[in-house]
Amino acid sequence: MSFSEGSLKQMVTRVAINGFGTIGKRVADAVDAQDDMEIVGVTKTRPSFGCELAVRKGYPLFCTFDGEEKIAAFSDAGYDCKGGLSDLLAICDVIVDCSPGKVGSENLEKYRNAGVKSIFQGGEKHALTEKSYTSSANHSENWGVDCTRVVSCNTTGLSRTLVPIYDAVKETGKISVNSVMIRRAADPGDSSKGPINAIKPVLKVPSHHGPDLMTVKPEIDITSLAVAVPTTIMHLHAITLTLPSGHGLSTEKVLEIWGNTPRVIVMNGSKTRITSTAEVMELARDIGRKWGDLHEIFVWEDGVSLQEDTLYYFQAIHQESDVIPENVDAIRAMMQTEENWKASVEKTDKAISTYYGI
Amino acid sequence: MSFSEGSLKQMVTRVAINGFGTIGKRVADAVDAQDDMEIVGVTKTRPSFGCELAVRKGYPLFCTFDGEEKIAAFSDAGYDCKGGLSDLLAICDVIVDCSPGKVGSENLEKYRNAGVKSIFQGGEKHALTEKSYTSSANHSENWGVDCTRVVSCNTTGLSRTLVPIYDAVKETGKISVNSVMIRRAADPGDSSKGPINAIKPVLKVPSHHGPDLMTVKPEIDITSLAVAVPTTIMHLHAITLTLPSGHGLSTEKVLEIWGNTPRVIVMNGSKTRITSTAEVMELARDIGRKWGDLHEIFVWEDGVSLQEDTLYYFQAIHQESDVIPENVDAIRAMMQTEENWKASVEKTDKAISTYYGI
């Protein structure tokens, strides 16, 4: 909701978005759909085509900077700019930093000085915030914190499916995970980046994804490699997992666990003819969320197989959107408005669900 | 609207969709959004994942065939099937044929026998219906007809920008058009078709697109060539047009004409950083229509140039959706519910517009 009234007012968290781009615009809409929070402003660095969207959606527009000249540039271009970042910080409880990165530490200081809680995205390092977040891994550990970081799309994806497996066998022993991230090389709206016809390995090994998962779930032993491939639509993870002996699971049991896990979709590739990320994204378009987003991690049922202690599976990650609902939940953890992570997830997701029922 | 009541009833056209696929599902939603028509049923050939969408949207589900066994298969799979094609034909005024093609003539006979008006898509030949349609070219010529064909996405795109130019100069003389269609080789949800790394010429020359435009606007002299390229998201047309001498137009005048033409978007590529079809489709996702569709033809302002009698321009076509609103208008022409094509276009578009204002 954008506007709130009366007695409800006190309970509504006032949220600002610093950087109204690919992630920022999506977080804004997801927050706007909740009844316990509202968007009090979004920022752009300068008047640009992207301001149009903020205006049309009815979000108050601010300048990323405080300089008078920079603020004035907006009105010159015909946009009603409500002020600079300081003005925005003065009216919000929490700010979601969706700036393009590398300015994290500078921003954090501004937020702290203004006494505003802040959420960073996975482009920033754990060292900046010293706290990281995914809904299922460590909601309670983020209870009331002033600053956290929603991990990257890939790490969020790993957390979604690995945490429940970890939880199911943790009494028996540790799980040991081997993962390869096959990454889309550019986002759909980016026409400059390649490759057009090549596979590009990320030569720094292991890739950061495995260690990054351990910032939210240190108990999971995981290693990872990554490659970039010429597609724009999804990342895909190829995962091989060793369970502790005596784990007591079966392929069916694993599918059941994920079937009961929020924000995980399990579907049979051959029955539904969903044979690749192309058909997964087409399903997402049918579901009908804005931008054709898929917040859920997609697991191919017929690619899941537990053979003795080894669990194999593939999952697809919508890089532009799987972290969006996590940002909403993180706000509740920090603002201490919902202690139970599953309750927060349910509330978040219901507010953004479509006719499709999810 | 799906349900209508009372006195309104008489005025509401009852529309059926034969084939609830890529085009069918979109036409259904566009019709459903109008206040002068309603969806009375959509068909699927067999129980499949696609039925899910129809059910969730609340569209009555029918079987494409009349056989009892085929109909029963739906309930066996848990879907509430209302009957076969004959049952659907009994309760509709007009049927939009979105079947995958090659069954056109067989279907047309069924529709005629049932006394139901019908609209075919561009996959069928003009010879089948002997009448073709685009909103701007020949709405009035389709007034009250029993059967017509909404031309293909490419031909619709040509009609959108060429008809107003033709109209502007027709007193002076003819226009002569040279067009090359650079076609996306597969739709986004199709992972089987290639090429991955090649350009494929359509060796039948001229391609069917030029002659096809003449089925709706015979006065335009046009030739066309086509190639397929490894992208999934849009067709692009490279057009060179010779105007009659003494045409009185200028680049600015041409831009003004298109600025006033419905379902044409003119934007400056360098100012908006929309340099390719990738950014055009990203704009469409921001606009917020279902499936991220773009009903409008996109013209790059800075690619338009009139030099003496030669007009150059590029336009991008969203192959999955530009024909959708034309189907709605075609229903009004056939059902004689709106005589003025511009009024119909305005009514259609307003009903499916988003917060973006278009």
Added chain:
Amino acid sequence: MSFSEGSLKQMVTRVAINGFGTIGKRVADAVDAQDDMEIVGVTKTRPSFGCELAVRKGYPLFCTFDGEEKIAAFSDAGYDCKGGLSDLLAICDVIVDCSPGKVGSENLEKYRNAGVKSIFQGGEKHALTEKSYTSSANHSENWGVDCTRVVSCNTTGLSRTLVPIYDAVKETGKISVNSVMIRRAADPGDSSKGPINAIKPVLKVPSHHGPDLMTVKPEIDITSLAVAVPTTIMHLHAITLTLPSGHGLSTEKVLEIWGNTPRVIVMNGSKTRITSTAEVMELARDIGRKWGDLHEIFVWEDGVSLQEDTLYYFQAIHQESDVIPENVDAIRAMMQTEENWKASVEKTDKAISTYYGI
């Protein structure tokens, strides 16, 4: 060599190629370049554009079948056909089966009845030949056998780099390998197969590659997953390997081992700006072998890292050609003309080396 004379005659193995396609034409050229073997004929199923190449290269042309009509079709098309498969079998010592697959068992019977030794390719299953081959894994085990199978391009690639690591630590214990094959979805000359913009997991898990490696080196414990991606030029393997504790290796030592391994190229990606399979293939074009082939497995030096007991590395596989020299070596094993695998490899490679020195 294609023609041999005099006393040399006895020592020259007469080789036939059944199926002169992607693999067949390459094996023919590699055999032709050796001084201890000669091509006595190649087959095509029917007169076609591909016959042109055989004729121009001077390889006697035969029909894959024995029917008179089928043989006659070649002369009708202007090609000098020397006879049917039986005629070819009558004049060769060994036949390399490069037929498109699924006809393996039928062919094997014909070869056996004719008393001709045979080599199959990786498209056939191990069960057919009950013997599989890579030069470094099991040359001696194929000594004098009547029939073997050169494993697929991917399995050959795994064998090249894993066998020497296995050999280096086998006294200490077993190695355990986790591999993900990121496969090119279509060959460069194939414009029909997709996907254009998607990642496609191979849902049968584990993929056949791991088990397949064990047909030539059962001592290596390996599991594998596979995905197809929209590129035409190379497969890429992302490998994580657990060494036995006390292995005594280091990153440098591993690099040294591969530096001494035939048909493995180790290069530094950042120093040479070879950041993806695109630049690897460009290197291959510079090397100057026919078709721009790269028989060697390419390992990125700066992607190799041994951390405690875990070895990470990436390797690229030229799917069209890495098995070619293995076929030549396999002939020597079967014909008992060279017992030492390294000597055979050296002889094979020297005969097909270019000005580039490899």
Added chain:
Amino acid sequence: MSFSEGSLKQMVTRVAINGFGTIGKRVADAVDAQDDMEIVGVTKTRPSFGCELAVRKGYPLFCTFDGEEKIAAFSDAGYDCKGGLSDLLAICDVIVDCSPGKVGSENLEKYRNAGVKSIFQGGEKHALTEKSYTSSANHSENWGVDCTRVVSCNTTGLSRTLVPIYDAVKETGKISVNSVMIRRAADPGDSSKGPINAIKPVLKVPSHHGPDLMTVKPEIDITSLAVAVPTTIMHLHAITLTLPSGHGLSTEKVLEIWGNTPRVIVMNGSKTRITSTAEVMELARDIGRKWGDLHEIFVWEDGVSLQEDTLYYFQAIHQESDVIPENVDAIRAMMQTEENWKASVEKTDKAISTYYGI
């Protein structure tokens, strides 16, 4: 040839290559294969992986600059550098400038001061050299000139097929050409450039290709548009041509003309299953030239159609290599060693032909 002796010496043109990259390395090999010219040196800006190739091929290596430090850097890296650009200019008759562009005018002055003839590539503008070249269009006009420019790959392609048509009808009247260049967006060895999934129009209209053709054949009236598409392997031209009335040609006659035109290959796409640029490049790999190059322009026979005065056709251009033999011919024109362009073409091509006969 690299080395020449005795009385032949006087007749051999001493050729230098400034910039041993994509084009430079190919021109070097083509020159080296001729018996009336020799490579006296090639330059690199600094010691790099590319020097390796020059060394292995036996081409004397020079530094692009004259500074002692820059020259010394080569020996430090283990390469035998023969000196700077001045040293190279002192020993050559003609220098082929294959530098990456934007340094043309600076270079030209150096060449002039050294009294060395020079050839630039299509990346430079006609204004620099005031003379441009293709073998078939204006060999004689380049007779004895001190400086010329071999036009770009696309313009060379247009010249190859349009000049003979122009010649065939020039007595009757002018031809008027409409061309669209569908360009590969990046070369095969380039993994950084996109787009991955988009079509990108070149918004400057008309594109430079049409006007550029008129620098070698001003009599041809031509306009052009260009788009970039996500492929690496070839450009494709879609051409519509208006012949003067009374032209006397037919589709068959046009095919016959091109059949007799050097460096044009006409093949039937459906008979040979060459349906796209992928199969064309595969044919080139079979032909067996270095790098899998195709110097010829490929025309699809079944895409050629003359309907009244309108000629339609598609042609594919190997962007990396079609200009290579033109550089050799241009040397002969400038050095006045072969007056007849067809004789030069025949001599050039014979020297670089393969077992394939072309």
